[in-house]
Amino acid sequence: MSTQTSADKQAVSYALPLVILGTMFFSIGFALGINSYLIPLLNQALDISSSESYLVLAATFSAFIVFGYPASLVISKIGYKKTMALSFLMFSLGFFLYLPSARMESLTLFLIASFISGMGNTFLQATVNPYVTILGPIESAAKRISIMGIANKLAWPVAPMFLALVIGKSVNEVSLADVQLPFIIIIGVFLLLGVLVLLAPLPEVKAAGEDESSADECPYAVGKTSIWQFPHLLLGVLALFLYVGAETISLGTLVDYAESLGMPNPEYYAWIAPVGMVTGYLAGIVFIPKYISQSKALLIVSVIAVVGSLSVVLMPQELSIYFVVLMALGCSLMWPAIWPLAMTDLGRFTKTGSSLMVIAIVGGALIPPLYGVAKDALGAQNAYWIAVPIFFYILYYALKGHKIRV
Numbered sequence: 001m002s003t004q005t006s007a008d009k010q011a012v013s014y015a016l017p018l019v020i021l022g023t024m025f026f027s028i029g030f031a032l033g034i035n036s037y038l039i040p041l042l043n044q045a046l047d048i049s050s051s052e053s054y055l056v057l058a059a060t061f062s063a064f065i066v067f068g069y070p071a072s073l074v075i076s077k078i079g080y081k082k083t084m085a086l087s088f089l090m091f092s093l094g095f096f097l098y099l100p101s102a103r104m105e106s107l108t109l110f111l112i113a114s115f116i117s118g119m120g121n122t123f124l125q126a127t128v129n130p131y132v133t134i135l136g137p138i139e140s141a142a143k144r145i146s147i148m149g150i151a152n153k154l155a156w157p158v159a160p161m162f163l164a165l166v167i168g169k170s171v172n173e174v175s176l177a178d179v180q181l182p183f184i185i186i187i188g189v190f191l192l193l194g195v196l197v198l199l200a201p202l203p204e205v206k207a208a209g210e211d212e213s214s215a216d217e218c219p220y221a222v223g224k225t226s227i228w229q230f231p232h233l234l235l236g237v238l239a240l241f242l243y244v245g246a247e248t249i250s251l252g253t254l255v256d257y258a259e260s261l262g263m264p265n266p267e268y269y270a271w272i273a274p275v276g277m278v279t280g281y282l283a284g285i286v287f288i289p290k291y292i293s294q295s296k297a298l299l300i301v302s303v304i305a306v307v308g309s310l311s312v313v314l315m316p317q318e319l320s321i322y323f324v325v326l327m328a329l330g331c332s333l334m335w336p337a338i339w340p341l342a343m344t345d346l347g348r349f350t351k352t353g354s355s356l357m358v359i360a361i362v363g364g365a366l367i368p369p370l371y372g373v374a375k376d377a378l379g380a381q382n383a384y385w386i387a388v389p390i391f392f393y394i395l396y397y398a399l400k401g402h403k404i405r406v
Helices: 006-011 015-045 055-078 080-104 107-134 138-167 176-199 212-217 231-252 254-260 266-287 294-314 317-332 334-343 347-378 382-399
Strands: none
Touching: 015 055, 015 080, 015 107, 015 138, 015 176, 015 231, 015 254, 015 266, 055 080, 055 107, 055 231, 055 347, 080 107, 080 176, 107 138, 107 334, 107 347, 138 176, 138 231, 138 266, 138 294, 138 317, 138 334, 231 254, 231 266, 231 317, 231 334, 231 347, 231 382, 254 266, 254 317, 266 294, 266 317, 294 317, 294 334, 294 382, 317 334, 317 382, 334 347, 334 382, 347 382
16 A cells, blocks of 8 residues: 655545545544433433443543553554544444443443443544544644534534434433434444445555654654653643543533533533534634634634633523533634644654544543532532633643744
8 A cells, every 4th residue: 555745745635535534533523422411311310420420421531541552553553544444343342332231220331331432432533633634734734623523523412412313202301221222223333334444545644754764854853762852742632631621521511511400402402512613613624724823723712712611600500501602612623723733743753642642532531520520519510610720721832832842
C-alpha cells in the first residue's frame, strides 16, 4: 500500500475518505450518546444514586487510559483501516453485553459492557483523530475536524432519540427489559460498519517528519529524544483531558438535568447542547483558517465557554438549562483547535503524541462522576460549577500554553 506525506497531499482529493470518516465520527458520538439515556434509566430502574449512575460514563471513558497507548501500537502494526474495523467489533461486543446486563438488572455488568464499548471507542478515536488531522494541510486541520465534529455531535442526541423511538416510551417510563430490541439493532449496524470499513478506499497517511526520509519537514522535532520534551503537547494533553470532561458534562447530563427539573419528555432536551456544538462547528468550517487561526478560534470559544458555564450556575433554574447551549458552543471548537495545536511539530513522535491525546480522553471518565457527586451534595444546577475552572485553563492554553517551545 502506498504511503502519502505532506508533499503530495495537495494533489489528492480526500472528499470520499472524509465522508467515510464522518460516518465513523457519527458512530463515536452515537455510542457515547447512549450513556445519556442509560444514566437516568439506571438511576430509576436500579434505584441508585446519581454518583452511581454516572459510573457508566466513568467505565466508558476509563478505557481510554488503559488502551490509549496499546491502540497506537496496534495502529503501527496493522494500519489505520484494520484498526478501525477492529474497533467496531469491540463496540458490538460491548453492546451485546448490555443485553444480559438488562435481563439481570446488574449495575456491575452494565459497567463492564460500558468499559468494553469504551475500548472500541478508544481504538476508533486513536485512528480517526490523527488520521483526519494528517489528511491534508495542518493549517486547515481544525476545519476538517469541525466537519467531523458536526457528524459526531449530531449523533449524541440521536442515540437517546433512537432508543425512545424504538422503545416507544419516555425515559421515565422505561424498564430495563425494554432496551433489548434497540440494542440488537445497534449491534447489527455496528458489525456491518466494521465490514464496510475494510472495503472502504482509505489511503494510508503519515505526518510530516514521521519517517526518517522526511525528517527535515519538521526540524523542531529532529533533536528530540522523548515525547516529554514537547511542552506544548503536554499542556495540550491536560487541556484535552479537562475539555473532554466538561464537554461530556454539557452533552451527557441534559436528560438527567431536565428530569431533575421536572421537565416533560426530558430526553428531548438532549438537543440543546448539540445545537451549540454544531453552530460552532459551522463557524469553524467557514472561518478557519481563511479568516481566523486555530489558536484565535480556541481563544474565542474559551471565553464563550466561561460565560456559558457561569450563566448556567447563576441564572434561575428554569432558564439555566438553556444556557448549556453556550457551554456547548464554547466546547465546539476546542477539540478541533486543541488537537492540531498540540500535535504540531511532533515529527516522528506523532503516533506517540496521538496516544497521549487519546489517553487524555479519560477526562470523560473522571470529571462527570465528580459532577454526579456534586449533584448529590449540592443539587443539579450547582454541580455545573465544576466546568468553570476547566474553561479558564483552556483559555490559558489558547493564550500562551500552545506557543511554548523548548
